[in-house]
Amino acid sequence: MDRPELPLPQLHAFVVLAEELHFGRAAARLGIAQPPLSQQIRRLEDKVGYALFSREPGRIDLTPAGRELHPAARHALSHLAAALTAAREVGSGRAGRLRIGFAASVALTVLPSLLRSFRQRFPAVDLDIAEMTTTPQLAALRDRTIDIGLLREPPPHDAELDFETVLTEAFVAVLPASHPLAARRTVPVEEMADCPFVLLPRAVGPPLYDQITDLCTAAGFTPHVTQHAVEWQTVCALVETGLGISLAPESIRRIRLKGVAFRRISPDTVRTRVAVAWRKNDTNPLIRAVLTALDHDAPDGLSTEGARSGQRQR
Structure with missing residues (x-):
C-alpha cells in the first residue's frame, strides 16, 4: 500500500479552514495560533502544487483546487474517525465478532442463558453460532475457525486450549x-x-x-x-x-x-461435564466477556447437581 502523501494535521487544518473561511476562527477551533495554521496550509499547498485558498484583504475563499479537495478530505477524516472508534470498541470488547461452537445438548442448558446475558451486555457484538459435537469443536478451536467452544467432557490436558467446567450432570x-x-x-x-x-x-x-x-x-x-x-x-x-x-x-x-x-x-455416581473452551493466550477481549457472562449466569431450570466448578484447567 502506498504511503499517504497528506499528513493528517495538514488535512485537518485544511478542512477546518475550508469550513470557517477565517484564519482566526479556524485557529481557535484547532486550538493553535494563526501562524502554525498558516504554515500547515502552506505545506499542504506545496504538496498539492496549487493554491487551495485565494487570499484577499479581509476575505479568503476556496480555489477550484480547494473545492475539489474539500469533500474528499472531509470524507477521509470522517472514515478515519469512525475506524478509530470501531477499533476502540473492538479493543475494549464492546464490539466485534465472536464465533461460538456448541454441542447440541448444551442448547438445552448453558447456551440460552449465556446468549441472553451476553447480548444484553454486548449488543454491538456480532455472534456467529455453529452447532458441532465435541471433537469437531476442538479441531475448530485449533484451526481458529471458532473462538469459543461449549462442549462435553473436555480432554484432561491440552497444550493449545484452556477449559472451564460450567455444569455437571447425572x-x-x-x-x-x-x-x-x-x-x-x-x-x-x-x-x-x-x-x-x-x-x-x-x-x-x-x-x-x-x-x-x-x-x-x-x-x-x-x-x-x-x-x-x-x-x-x-x-x-x-x-x-x-x-x-x-x-x-x-x-x-x-x-x-x-x-x-x-x-x-x-448406581447414580457418574457425572458428565459441560465446559467452555478457548485457545490459550488468546488476546481477544470478547473471550473474557464470555467467561464473565458465564460467571454471572447459571443455567436455568436444570434439575441436576450441576454447580459450576469455577476451576480452570491449565
Missing part, C-alpha cells in the same frame, strides 16, 4: 414409554444388559461415549449398540420408535417426545 436412562423398565422410578443399569442401545458414535465425543460404556461395564456387561445417531434429538427419536434404549446426560429430559420416558439410574 446420567438418565432413555426408554420407549412402553418399555417394561419405564414402569420403574429408578432403573438399575445391570437390568439394561439385554437391551439394544442407541448411542452417539464414539468419534464425535470419545470421553462421553466412554463414560456411558463404562457405566455398563461396571454393571457387568458391554452395551449392544445397534444404532448410532450424531445428535441426542435423533437418539431420542430412534428410542421412541423402539429401536433401542440409551443412557444420556440428564438435560436430555428437555427433549419432549411423547413416546420417550426418562428415568434415574442406579
Whole structure:
C-alpha cells in the first residue's frame, strides 16, 4: 500500500479552514495560533502544487483546487474517525465478532442463558453460532475457525486450549414409554444388559461415549449398540420408535417426545461435564466477556447437581 502523501494535521487544518473561511476562527477551533495554521496550509499547498485558498484583504475563499479537495478530505477524516472508534470498541470488547461452537445438548442448558446475558451486555457484538459435537469443536478451536467452544467432557490436558467446567450432570436412562423398565422410578443399569442401545458414535465425543460404556461395564456387561445417531434429538427419536434404549446426560429430559420416558439410574455416581473452551493466550477481549457472562449466569431450570466448578484447567 502506498504511503499517504497528506499528513493528517495538514488535512485537518485544511478542512477546518475550508469550513470557517477565517484564519482566526479556524485557529481557535484547532486550538493553535494563526501562524502554525498558516504554515500547515502552506505545506499542504506545496504538496498539492496549487493554491487551495485565494487570499484577499479581509476575505479568503476556496480555489477550484480547494473545492475539489474539500469533500474528499472531509470524507477521509470522517472514515478515519469512525475506524478509530470501531477499533476502540473492538479493543475494549464492546464490539466485534465472536464465533461460538456448541454441542447440541448444551442448547438445552448453558447456551440460552449465556446468549441472553451476553447480548444484553454486548449488543454491538456480532455472534456467529455453529452447532458441532465435541471433537469437531476442538479441531475448530485449533484451526481458529471458532473462538469459543461449549462442549462435553473436555480432554484432561491440552497444550493449545484452556477449559472451564460450567455444569455437571447425572446420567438418565432413555426408554420407549412402553418399555417394561419405564414402569420403574429408578432403573438399575445391570437390568439394561439385554437391551439394544442407541448411542452417539464414539468419534464425535470419545470421553462421553466412554463414560456411558463404562457405566455398563461396571454393571457387568458391554452395551449392544445397534444404532448410532450424531445428535441426542435423533437418539431420542430412534428410542421412541423402539429401536433401542440409551443412557444420556440428564438435560436430555428437555427433549419432549411423547413416546420417550426418562428415568434415574442406579448406581447414580457418574457425572458428565459441560465446559467452555478457548485457545490459550488468546488476546481477544470478547473471550473474557464470555467467561464473565458465564460467571454471572447459571443455567436455568436444570434439575441436576450441576454447580459450576469455577476451576480452570491449565
